[in-house]
Amino acid sequence: MSRKLLAAAGGVLLTLVLLELTVALAYRGFVHLQDDPAAAAPQGAEDEIRVLCVGESTTAVSGDETGTLLLPATAYPAQLERILDARQSTHDFNVFNAGMLGGNSESVMSMVEARAPEFRPHVIIAMMGIRDRGGDPLPLLAAIPDWLGSLRTVQLACWLYEGVVMRRGENAADVRGVDEIPRALQGMDWQLRIYGKEHRIAFPPDAEAEEAVSGLRVALYHWYIGRIEHAEELLRETIAEQSMGYNILARVLASTGRMDEAETLLEEAIRLHPEEGMYRVVLGNLLTEQEHFDRARALLEQALAESSTFREVVHTRNWIYLALADLSRAEGDPEQALQVLGSLASVQPQSGERFRPAFPLVRSQKNALLGEISTELGRWAKAEHCLLQALDARPMQHSHMWLLSKVYRQTGQLDKEEQVRRELLEETQRMGEYFELAKLFRQAGDGDRVPDLLAHAVRQIPSIGANYRRLYELADRNDIKLVVMQYPFFSLDLLRQYAPPKKGVVFIDNEHIFDAAPDEYVFDPRFPWAFTHYTEEGSRVLAENVADTVLELFAGGSPPR
Secondary structure, X not given: OHHHHHXXXXXXXXXXXXHHHHHHHHHHHHHHHHHOHHHHOOOOOOOEEEEEEEEOXXXXXXXXXXXXXXXXXXXXXXXXXXXXXXXXXXXXXXXXXXXXXXXXXXXXXXHHHHHHHHHOOOEEEEEOOOOOEOOOOOOHHHHOOXXXXXXXXXXXXXXXXXXXXXXHOOOOOXXXXXXXXXXXXXXXXXXXXXXXXXXXXXXXXXXXXXXXXXXXXXXXXXXXXXXXHHHHHHHHHHHHHHOOOHHHHHHHHHHOOOHHHHHHHHHHHHHXXXXXXXXXXXXXXXXXXXXXXXXXXXXXXXXXXXXXXXXXXXXXXXXXXXXXXXXXXXXXXXXXXXXXXXXXXXXXXXXXXXXXXXXXXXXXXXXXXXXXXXXXXXXXXXXXXXXXXXXXXXXXXXXXXXXXXXXXXXXXXXXXXXXXXXXXXXXXXXXXXXXXXXXHHHHOOOHHHHHHHHHHHHHHXXXXXXXXXXXXXXXXXXXXXXXXXXXXOOOHHHHHHHOOOOOOEEEEOOOOOOOXXXXXXXXXOOOOOOOOOEOHHHHHHXXXXXXXXXXXXXXXXXXXX
């Protein structure tokens, strides 16, 4: 018996040794191919320097010139390339934007490891971690001893395992049905409520229509992770087959700068389905966001005059009033906006719960808008009251809590702001909430509380440190210059706790680059100093700061690899 066990054990050991040798040889062959410039390097000029910018949506997109859309063309990587080429003539800089919408540090690093052999960057610029949360998976290799992790067989097993984890994570690309949406994003029905806004979606007439609603959820998922073309394809199929999804597709088109196509689509929906008044509401909202105020008002007032012919008359009329109030606010007439909202109250239905599958609650939207307008007018008590009511109807709504925290900061109620931010932190467990809380402590004169808070953040969210170690190792292994930077408005203190100083790693401090005009540089001017996206001008300022460091790296005329 013992001989059989020894023979079996020996066979297993021999198999593992042979497997390790096979995988190791295959790895060496792969590395050799990557090192062969003819096989792997992009075909660029001899003086080309390739820069890979990695991160989440703050890297991927920025506001357009109108301040209403988020686009890759205005993001800091695109502006960085133009700035680098304008400020010197020695090298030809090629900057690649690898920002990932909806990504965290794990998904960003998985993408970097896949793209680096193809792009062969001379420099990687990283700004990542803000979306990591407690409970995000750690790279498996980070949890095992170095001697074991050095075996190619073990590395292969870890990569296969992490592929499964990624499939369950936030960025699976081949989703075809609702059941295939990654677990972390299942149940995100708020997307359908925010962007759906069609009564046919709320009350699908038959089984085929119900199936189409599931298809809309899949399309929204693909939009969320940045697969715009696939989302558009799915939405057009649903519109052709079931005549629903117009409002979602209009938003997708507008978000990519195709406003003319969005308008044409909604005008076609109005012509084909005159009984659905919400197409007019959504078109009015889009026109308001584009500052086409006269067209928006004419459209919405005509919709109000014809509202008795619409499906769900009272509910639709409420949304028309909300759109008109927001239009008045955007025109700079908050008093008129308050008057319009008073009209809405007189026709508000007793309950909007039955519309919840495809609409936000009207009373929540009304209170949120009242809170926003009251904030603009400096009526802080009214703003607090309305925002608390909005949160009562929709607890933990992130945008409402951000605005409420602003009210507390403006009125010096920093203890209440801390409470709100701690509730946000408890709800989201995101690193971004730790950032904001640390900033609040400093502004409140409690800077001595920051070190303990940041240490707690690192303990609670170890995924960022683990993925920065992956980035350091990748840069060392491939002789890539590495630049690590912090998000604007935030200090390097926290960054260095999970991305510690290391020889050859350059840090960029962006804490004060937006101090001169935060409202001008932050994409949503209603939330200055909050963690959000940047305007086109804000991204230019960021790119200028980054360019200083990149040019210093090659000041001696270092030749590309």
